Amino acid sequence: MxxxxxxxxxxxxxxxxxxxxxxxxxxxxxxxxxxxxxxxxxxxxxxxxKVRNSRLLRLYGFVIPNNPNNTYDLVLTNEFPLTPAAPLPLDVLRYLCIQRLDPEELSKVGIASTTASKPLSARNEEEVLKSFVDAFCGLLAGFAIPAADLEGSIKEGKYSGNAYAAAVVSLDEHSILQAALEMTKNLLVGITCVKCGTADIGGKKCRRCRNAVYCSVACSKADWAEHKKVCKRVAGK
Incomplete structure (x- = not known):
């Protein structure tokens, strides 16, 4: 009632x-x-x-700067809320990974594997992460005003009333998508061989800097002449 x-x-x-x-x-x-x-x-x-800014603006006519309850609803077959705390939830990543299993991969995994947090295969993980990069880049490109310009205009007090509220909502959604994009790129780097570009979930990280990933010892040795220029500097931080 x-x-x-x-x-x-x-x-x-x-x-x-x-x-x-x-x-x-x-x-x-x-x-x-x-x-x-x-x-x-x-x-x-x-x-x-717990109400996000877009709803506060629509229903009540105001917004809250840095609202911790902001979300961006990523709509696939299902709807997944992306939040500042979890810009790329494990659920949405696993959802697409399961959707994109090829017949051979599907025959090798069971129900327990498809609900686990570990990647299903290098090919599958790479395909999904690259699709996310393309999707997030496309969504970010659709914003009429760049985030830096919006943020600057808000700080300078150029907007007022509904224009200010709309600018805050736009900046909220932009920041969530940007965080999701950065997280996706980091995950992709973590499975991609620096030397040959092959996706390999079992790839080994450089023992010195723990940043560069290689699919084999051969690739690691072949890349050392180039990687050593940044490896010691990174490892020394």
């Missing part, structure tokens, strides 16, 4: 305020309590719950 608490609806939202309305079944009444001590003249807030 839903009820309308008219007085509570007059209060604005703040993440720093705990939920302050409780339904008292014994009195069949909605009880509102202060989430903290308020002084005379202070603005009183309530908490609307």
């Amino acid at each position: 839903r009820i309308v608490a008219r007085f509570a609806d007059m209060l604005n939202h703040s993440d720093e305020t705990e939920f302050c309305h409780v339904y008292d079944e014994t009195r069949t009444a909605l009880r509102i309590t202060a989430g903290k001590d308020y002084a005379r003249g202070d603005q009183v807030f309530i908490n609307y719950g």
Whole structure:
């Protein structure tokens, strides 16, 4: 059952305020309590719950800078929310990896393997990660205003009212997608041989810097003349 608490609806939202309305079944009444001590003249807030900026803007006409509840809904066959804390959730990666198994790979894995966190095959992992790179680059290219320009304009106070709120939402989504892209590129680097470009989940990392990945000892030795220029500098950090 839903009820309308008219007085509570007059209060604005703040993440720093705990939920302050409780339904008292014994009195069949909605009880509102202060989430903290308020002084005379202070603005009183309530908490609307974990709501992202795009929804706050659409329903209430305001946004919260650096809202921790922001998400970007990546829609495949299913919908996967990308968040600042998890810009590329394991679920979405495994989902596409399972979708893109070829017949030979499918015959070699069981149900337990397809739900595990380990990559299914080098070919499969590389294909999915590259598709993510292309997808995220395409989505980022679709933003009419670059993130740096938006951020600068917001800091300089060039936007106000709904224009400011829309700019914040755009910047929120841009930052989540950018983080997802960087995470995807790092995962791809982690399975790609620096020398020959072959995807190899079992590839060995350089023992000195632990950054460069090689599919074989032969590739590691062949690349040493080039890699040593950066290896010691990286390892010494």
